[in-house]
Amino acid sequence: MANIFANIPKELPAELFEDIVRNNGVEIERIVSKGHSSPLDGWYEQPRNEWVIVLQGQAMLVFADQQEVHLKAGDYIEIPALQKHKVSWTDPDVETVWLAVHY
Amino acid sequence: MANIFANIPKELPAELFEDIVRNNGVEIERIVSKGHSSPLDGWYEQPRNEWVIVLQGQAMLVFADQQEVHLKAGDYIEIPALQKHKVSWTDPDVETVWLAVHY
Numbered sequence: 001m002a003n004i005f006a007n008i009p010k011e012l013p014a015e016l017f018e019d020i021v022r023n024n025g026v027e028i029e030r031i032v033s034k035g036h037s038s039p040l041d042g043w044y045e046q047p048r049n050e051w052v053i054v055l056q057g058q059a060m061l062v063f064a065d066q067q068e069v070h071l072k073a074g075d076y077i078e079i080p081a082l083q084k085h086k087v088s089w090t091d092p093d094v095e096t097v098w099l100a101v102h103y
Numbered sequence: 104m105a106n107i108f109a110n111i112p113k114e115l116p117a118e119l120f121e122d123i124v125r126n127n128g129v130e131i132e133r134i135v136s137k138g139h140s141s142p143l144d145g146w147y148e149q150p151r152n153e154w155v156i157v158l159q160g161q162a163m164l165v166f167a168d169q170q171e172v173h174l175k176a177g178d179y180i181e182i183p184a185l186q187k188h189k190v191s192w193t194d195p196d197v198e199t200v201w202l203a204v205h206y
Binding site for chain 1: 108129181204
């Protein structure tokens with residue numbers, strides 16, 4: 001047993017990506033952000049579907065069609081494979097804890 | 104976008120199981136319990152691995168070797184395929200919200 005909110009480093013010079021499960025083509029990942037966002041250039045365009053939930057903090061996702069989504073604790077969204085997206089903002093004052101399932 | 108804590112019925116005569124994603128052999132499921140536990144007889148013995156996290160409330164899982172695990176908000180555990188387990192207790196005073204990934 002472990003806790004999703006435990007073992008968060010005091011300093012986060014970059015976003016923290018950690019695999020929790022990687023098995024049968026499925027990946028369950030914890031991401032911790034604090035004021036980070038994606039590079040201005042380029043998009044995430046992933047080969048697999050992603051289901052992502054914000055468990056603490058808040059964040060903004062933006063899609064290639066300029067649609068922007070504000071995620072707060074408990075909010076989740078499904079990002080189909082190859083859908084271009086990026087993180088445009090995360091809360092600078094608290095750690096934003098994401099849980100992502102890639103499948 | 105949706106919220107994992109939204110749309111919880113006021114009355115929960117039985118545990119509530121709802122698929123969020125079912126795709127490529129992967130199932131992401133929300134479970135809501137309030138004082139429910141598994142039947143005294145028998146065990147869950149699932150063909151797939153299960154990764155489960157408690158997001159609100161608290162619960163006890165028991166395994167066939169009598170090991171008991173107390174899960175509170177943020178606690179997660181991996182239950183390998185075919186490992187016999189059951190829910191021995193969930194908080195009777197608040198809704199326990201679980202997120203389960205079967206893979």
